[in-house]
Amino acid sequence: MKKSHIILLVLIAVAIVVLISYTGDLSSYETVGSAKQKPGKFLNLIVKMDKSVPVEYNPVKDPNLLKFGVQDSLGGRIMVVYHNTMPTDMEKSERLVLKGKVQGDVFECSSIVMKCPSKYKDNPEANKEQPVTINN
Amino acid sequence: MNTANNPATIQFIGEHLLPGNIGYILTIVSLVASLVATFAFAKAFFTNEIKEQGPWQRLANIAFVIESVCVFACFGVLFYVISNHLFEYKYAYMHSDKNLPFEYLLSCFWEGQEGSFLLWSFWHCVLGLILIKTSKKWKQESFGTLMVLSFTQFCLATMVVGLYFFDIKVGSSPFILLRNEMNWPILSRPDYLQLLKDGTGLNTLLQNYWMVIHPPILFLGFASTAIPFGFAVAGLLKKDHKWVTPVLPWATFSAGILGLGIMMGAAWAYESLTFGGYWAWDPVENASLVPWLTLVAAIHTNLIYRKTGGSLKTTYLFYGISFLLIIYSTFLTRSGILGDTSVHAFTDLGMNGQLLSFLLVFVIPFFLLFIVRFPALKEPNKEEAIDSREFWMLVGSLVLFLSAMVIITITSVPVYNKLFDQKVAPPEDPAYTHNQVQVFVAIIIGFLTAVGQYLSYKGGGKKGGFWKAIRFPVYIAIVLSVLTIIFIGIQYDEKTVSFQVNLYIALVASIFAVVANMHYWLVILKGKMKSAGASIGHIGFGMVLMGILISSSNKKVLSWNTTGINVIQKSPDAKNPAGNPMENITLFEGIKTEMDRDKKTGNFNYSVTYLRDTVDELDKKFFELKFVNKTGGMAKDSFYLYPDVLKNNKGMEGFSANPSSKHYWNKDIFVYVTSFQDHSKEDTIQFKLHQLKAGDSLFYSNGYVKLEKAIINPNANRPAGSNEVYLQMTVHSKEGLVYNAMPGIKINGQEMSMVQDTVRAQNLILSFNGVVDQAKGILNVGLKESSTLTNLITLKVYEFPFINILWMGIIIMTIGFGMSSYARIKQLKSA
Numbered sequence: 001m002k003k004s005h006i007i008l009l010v011l012i013a014v015a016i017v018v019l020i021s022y023t024g025d026l027s028s029y030e031t032v033g034s035a036k037q038k039p040g041k042f043l044n045l046i047v048k049m050d051k052s053v054p055v056e057y058n059p060v061k062d063p064n065l066l067k068f069g070v071q072d073s074l075g076g077r078i079m080v081v082y083h084n085t086m087p088t089d090m091e092k093s094e095r096l097v098l099k100g101k102v103q104g105d106v107f108e109c110s111s112i113v114m115k116c117p118s119k120y121k122d123n124p125e126a127n128k129e130q131p132v133t134i135n136n
Numbered sequence: 137m138n139t140a141n142n143p144a145t146i147q148f149i150g151e152h153l154l155p156g157n158i159g160y161i162l163t164i165v166s167l168v169a170s171l172v173a174t175f176a177f178a179k180a181f182f183t184n185e186i187k188e189q190g191p192w193q194r195l196a197n198i199a200f201v202i203e204s205v206c207v208f209a210c211f212g213v214l215f216y217v218i219s220n221h222l223f224e225y226k227y228a229y230m231h232s233d234k235n236l237p238f239e240y241l242l243s244c245f246w247e248g249q250e251g252s253f254l255l256w257s258f259w260h261c262v263l264g265l266i267l268i269k270t271s272k273k274w275k276q277e278s279f280g281t282l283m284v285l286s287f288t289q290f291c292l293a294t295m296v297v298g299l300y301f302f303d304i305k306v307g308s309s310p311f312i313l314l315r316n317e318m319n320w321p322i323l324s325r326p327d328y329l330q331l332l333k334d335g336t337g338l339n340t341l342l343q344n345y346w347m348v349i350h351p352p353i354l355f356l357g358f359a360s361t362a363i364p365f366g367f368a369v370a371g372l373l374k375k376d377h378k379w380v381t382p383v384l385p386w387a388t389f390s391a392g393i394l395g396l397g398i399m400m401g402a403a404w405a406y407e408s409l410t411f412g413g414y415w416a417w418d419p420v421e422n423a424s425l426v427p428w429l430t431l432v433a434a435i436h437t438n439l440i441y442r443k444t445g446g447s448l449k450t451t452y453l454f455y456g457i458s459f460l461l462i463i464y465s466t467f468l469t470r471s472g473i474l475g476d477t478s479v480h481a482f483t484d485l486g487m488n489g490q491l492l493s494f495l496l497v498f499v500i501p502f503f504l505l506f507i508v509r510f511p512a513l514k515e516p517n518k519e520e521a522i523d524s525r526e527f528w529m530l531v532g533s534l535v536l537f538l539s540a541m542v543i544i545t546i547t548s549v550p551v552y553n554k555l556f557d558q559k560v561a562p563p564e565d566p567a568y569t570h571n572q573v574q575v576f577v578a579i580i581i582g583f584l585t586a587v588g589q590y591l592s593y594k595g596g597g598k599k600g601g602f603w604k605a606i607r608f609p610v611y612i613a614i615v616l617s618v619l620t621i622i623f624i625g626i627q628y629d630e631k632t633v634s635f636q637v638n639l640y641i642a643l644v645a646s647i648f649a650v651v652a653n654m655h656y657w658l659v660i661l662k663g664k665m666k667s668a669g670a671s672i673g674h675i676g677f678g679m680v681l682m683g684i685l686i687s688s689s690n691k692k693v694l695s696w697n698t699t700g701i702n703v704i705q706k707s708p709d710a711k712n713p714a715g716n717p718m719e720n721i722t723l724f725e726g727i728k729t730e731m732d733r734d735k736k737t738g739n740f741n742y743s744v745t746y747l748r749d750t751v752d753e754l755d756k757k758f759f760e761l762k763f764v765n766k767t768g769g770m771a772k773d774s775f776y777l778y779p780d781v782l783k784n785n786k787g788m789e790g791f792s793a794n795p796s797s798k799h800y801w802n803k804d805i806f807v808y809v810t811s812f813q814d815h816s817k818e819d820t821i822q823f824k825l826h827q828l829k830a831g832d833s834l835f836y837s838n839g840y841v842k843l844e845k846a847i848i849n850p851n852a853n854r855p856a857g858s859n860e861v862y863l864q865m866t867v868h869s870k871e872g873l874v875y876n877a878m879p880g881i882k883i884n885g886q887e888m889s890m891v892q893d894t895v896r897a898q899n900l901i902l903s904f905n906g907v908v909d910q911a912k913g914i915l916n917v918g919l920k921e922s923s924t925l926t927n928l929i930t931l932k933v934y935e936f937p938f939i940n941i942l943w944m945g946i947i948i949m950t951i952g953f954g955m956s957s958y959a960r961i962k963q964l965k966s967a
Contacts, residue, residue: 002519004530015538018573019545025563026549044561059811063720063930085720085810085930099564110564 027099032076035102045098045107047072049091053079057086070096070107078102082109090114148315150329151224159213159311160298166206166257167293173199173286181279181370193279197268200282203289204261210296211258214251214310218244223332226317227251227310233337239348244338246351249470249487250296250310255352257292259359260285267363273964274382280370281363281379288362291494295487308487340782340792346404354401354424357394358462361427364390364434365459368452369502372509377448380438385960387438387455388669391431392953398424399946406806408794413688414942417570419474422547423465429540431458433533440526440533443593447530449513454537456502460495461544467495473550521595523602528591532584539577543570568631575638578681582645585674586613586652589660609655613648620647620686624937628689643685649678669959673952676945683942694732694742694805695721695933720810723761724896725927732933741767746929747776749812756782756794759809759929763798779808779931803937812929823901823918827908836921838898839869841877843917858884863904863917867895879904879917 030043049055053069066082068090080098090096093114100109176196180189214227219241223229231251232244246252264285271278298309314332315323322328363386367379401421406414415421434454437447468474471488520527546569549560563569590606626639657663657671696719723729723746730740747760757780764774779796795808826834833842844864854860862880869875877893879902892903903918 003522004520004527007531008534011534011538015542018542022546022563022569025569027561027563029559029561042564059720059722059813059928059930063722063811 031074032070032072032078033074035107036076036078039102039104042099042101045070045072045096045100047096047098048094049096050077053077055086055091059085070098078107079105080107080109082112087112087114146324146326148224148329149327151313152220152222153224153313155213155217155222156225156311156313159210159217160309162206162210162213163293163297163309163311164299166203166210167290167297169199169203169206170286170289170293172196173203174283174290177279177283177286181276181283181373193275196279196282196286200261200264200268200286203286204265207254207257207261207289211254214254215241215245217311221335223335224313224315224329225310226312226314229314229332229335231335231338233335235334236338236343239345240338240343243342243344243347243351246355247338247342248310250308252351252355253292253295254310255355256359257289257296259352259356260289260292260362263359263363264289271382274379276374276376277367277370277379277382280373281366284366284369285362288498291497295490295494305486306490341408343782344404344408344794346400346407350397350400350404353393354397357390357397357428358424358466360386360390360393361431361459361462363387364431364455368455369505372452372505375509375512377441377513380441380451382964383455384435384438385957385964387431387435388953388957388960391428391435392673392950392957394424394428394431395953396946396950398428403943407797413691414939415684415688417567419547419550420465420469422543423461423468426540426544426547427458427461427465429536429543430454430461433536433540434458436529436533440529444520444526445516446518446520446526447533448515449510450530450533450537452506452509452513454533456506460499460502461540463495463498464544467491468547468551473554523591524595525588525591525593527595528584528588532581532588535577535580535584539574542573546570572631572635572638575635575642578642578685579638579645582642582649582678582681585649585677586645589653589656589670589674605660606652608659609648609652612655613644613651616651617644617647624686624690626685626689627692639685639689643682646678646681646685650675650682653678665955666959669952669954669956671952672955673949676947676949676952679941679945680949681945683939683945687936687939687942690937692732692935692937693719693933694935695719695931696732719932720930721933722928722930727896739766741765742933744931744933746927746931749927756780757812759812761807761931763805777805777807781809781812799940801940803935804939806934806936808932810930810932813927823903823905823920825905826917826919827914828917829913829915834917834919836898836900836919839867841900841902841919842866842868843915846915854882855884858882861904862891863902863915865893865902865917867898867900869898873897877902881906 027042027044029046030038032045032047035041035043035045047070050069050071056067057065063085064083066084066086067079068082069077069079071077080100090112095114097113098107098109099111099113100107102108173196176192176199180192180196183189183192216222217225218228218232219238221228221232221234227248227250228244231247232241236244244251246255264282267278267282267285293307295307296309297307298312299306315328322331325331364383367383367386371377371379398421401424402414405416431454434451437451437454440447441451471491473488520530549562552558553560586609587606590602620643621640626636626643628639629636653671653674657668657675661667661671721729721731721744723744725746725748728743728745730743732741733739734741743764743766745762747762749757749759751757758778759780761777761779762774763777765772775798777796777798780794782792782794793808793810795806797807798805828834828843830843830845833840835841842865844866847862847864849860850862851860860880860882862878865877865879867875867877875895875898877895877900878891879893880891881904882889882891890903890905892901894901899921901918901920903920905916905918908914908916
């Protein structure tokens with residue numbers, strides 16, 4: 001066996017070990033209900049804003065504190081605490097992907113990914129329904 | 137298509153249908169011509185009769201030229217449609233508007249999938265024409281390559297043709313009319329174009345000069361990987377490996393341009409996006425990085441094969457997989473499969489099946505061919521010497537290749553989810569999962585880059601010769617490393633100690649790579665330019681590594697919110713998943729705010745004042761911020777930064793922020809506005825009157841106000857005969873901060889005027905409204921709490937030290953690749 005073959009095998013083995021250890025770091029998508037069963041575990045929630053709860057954000061007092069309510073597709077509700085500024089157009093987004101942990105009865109959120117009807121590009125489906133403003 | 141509007145019966149007013157019809161015809165002609173070119177090049181490639189070859193070659197060339205002309209013309213027509221604001225075309229309506237400056241009209245062109253496919257196709261044509269023109273000596277190889285290229289062109293043409301074959305939509309044309317696509321009622325009115333005032337515009341994030349230049353360069357990089365792939369396929373088909381020589385200028389050019397294109401995207405992200413960095417291991421970024429890694433690996437194994445006859449199989453595999461990964465990345469970014477994991481993928485156009493076919497039609501035949509030919513790829517059955525250049529080059533190439541495989545596997549998790557209907561989400565810190573692995577790659581590649589050229593092919597140099605040659609750069613590198621570690625270091629300690637140690641080792645490796653290659657070029661090659669490409673490219677690569685390590689691991693948040701003590705108490709502890717992202721500082725208009733407290737001295741290193749804001753004609757709101765740099769206790773210099781926010785278009789509410797940076801030679805101060813409140817409107821809140829004595833206090837929403845004492849005539853320079861009474865008051869906020877206020881009354885004969893005092897940071901206005909009971913000392917104090925007192929913004933400020941090393945490294949590396957490519961062309965000509 002050539003030295004280069006041995007090195008190749010070792011490197012492949014290392015790559016496989018790396019990938020296997022990566023699977024251990026992976027997290028999961030949960031519902032509000034199942035997330036509450038696993039307090040302290042890092043997970044992802046797919047939710048929308050709960051419009052019945054007012055959004056608390058006052059940059060004068062603390063620009064790094066945002067509280068809002070969310071609701072998942074099964075109707076589960078939870079309050080979210082996010083230690084950062086309020087993302088622009090958060091209230092307009094159709095769907096939020098929240099990363100974080102349930103702690104006590106709130107969801108301590110570390111990042112918010114917003115799914116807007118058109119985050120980066122137009123969604124042709126959304127636009128088909130969009131009425132045109134006639135300004136004549 | 138929509139049947140509600142029956143175009144046959146309505147005469148629409150003001151439509152320009154000619155450009156669209158021309159465009160349709162051009163795309164169809166280019167589709168057919170590329171198919172003809174594929175077939176004719178295949179005939180010319182496979183035939184053994186010289187006599188037969190000539191006519192096929194002529195036909196193929198003509199077809200390729202026709203196809204190229206069609207693609208160029210198509211490009212022109214689409215640009216005409218966009219720049220003339222012909223909103224009857226969906227592409228113009230969706231991707232542009234009338235207010236856009238001219239240069240951004242180009243960005244509109246490649247905002248959508250159709251335009252960017254055209255751009256890709258455009259570069260294939262340019263490269264193909266150059267190959268036809270320059271490949272006199274390597275005719276056979278170039279026929280095979282052009283066959284593959286023409287077939288790729290055929291596939292790309294199907295993406296933009298927009299035809300229906302038996303109810304299956306093939307491609308999406310950039311020339312479709314808005315009224316044929318949308319169900320809007322007004323589109324059935326004959327005068328709809330008068331009602332459709334403007335397009336929906338270009339995404340605000342893309343309105344940046346990098347977005348004019350980055351996509352063309354990146355797509356040139358994408359397109360250029362097809363040439364080495366074509367050479368490799370031709371080589372496999374004919375079992376003839378002579379192509380490894382003419383491929384070299386193409387491959388080095390491709391790696392240079394692809395690397396440049398990727399990093400221009402990084403520069404765009406740094407300047408225009410607000411994740412506070414240039415690289416986020418986003419799937420879209422990864423998907424373009426990975427082919428670059430395998431391409432660089434392929435160039436190195438190619439060199440090994442040319443010098444020693446070894447590494448032939450890996451050369452084929454690496455060139456092949458580089459192009460296949462480009463198509464795979466196309467599939468990832470355009471199919472919408474990345475969905476939740478990437479913020480900047482294209483919109484799904486409903487062409488997933490077609491995109492998947494595009495991928496498989498290259499992947500399956502290539503691997504079948506590779507496996508069939510595998511036994512025929514003969515390499516010398518000789519052990520590489522451990523002190524030979526080829527041995528370590530191979531190790532480096534394998535490391536690059538496997539690093540690429542690890543990155544792409546992790547990036548492909550959404551594909552795995554889709555295939556197996558799983559719901560696996562990315563880990564808590566996705567960037568760290570990559571960083572902790574890739575730091576080892578940086579270490580290995582860094583050291584190999586340093587020593588590689590000092591080893592000779594086939595090994596067995598003079599005894600001790602290696603050490604003699606490399607001794608000097610080793611000493612220099614040690615000295616520089618020690619200095620760098622002492623004066624700059626790696627401040628990043630949020631993860632494990634071993635990760636920090638690895639970062640240090642990688643830093644040393646990158647310094648060694650730069651020094652050793654400089655020494656090799658200047659001393660061993662005596663500074664000659666002719667063969668300096670490799671050394672200069674490696675210097676650039678070392679600098680890139682160095683720049684990444686120093687700037688990212690020493691990135692510092694300057695805007696830690698330290699204004700309120702209470703805020704710190706509320707700050708999440710280590711158990712909190714949010715970590716400690718109190719990175720936003722609040723600024724009130726006109727009020728100086730201190731920032732970045734020095735841990736040792738307790739002094740603030742910077743102060744920042746939000747002076748004013750203006751709105752330009754494109755509705756961009758600029759904030760004028762004055763910074764004073766007081767690092768080291770002295771007010772050294774002040775500078776102004778103008779971050780801006782632009783109102784989002786495309787039916788979105790809110791704003792997108794554009795950062796602004798101050799560039800020092802050794803660091804960048806990077807600033808962006810995270811939110812703003814505009815309170816320049818009329819204030820309607822009334823004062824509330826309270827009766828107080830000295831020593832009394834009254835509450836407001838965020839604390840209390842205390843009346844300390846009344847001061848009579850504190851100002852000696854007052855006009856004669858006038859009297860002044862001021863109240864010395866203190867405002868105590870919940871956060872524990874104390875502000876002074878001095879409302880007062882001036883009496884000048886019969887005239888009385890009130891002097892209000894405001895505490896802007898607390899949104900308070902205080903007034904002294906006269907004496908209620910002189911004997912008891914009861915005074916009338918007015919208090920107004922107003923949220924509409926002042927404009928405020930929240931700001932993030934980062935410091936990126938030595939980021940210029942990264943940008944310079946990119947430029948130098950690209951120059952190095954260019955020089956190598958040029959030198960290889962010269963070699964081919966003189967051979």
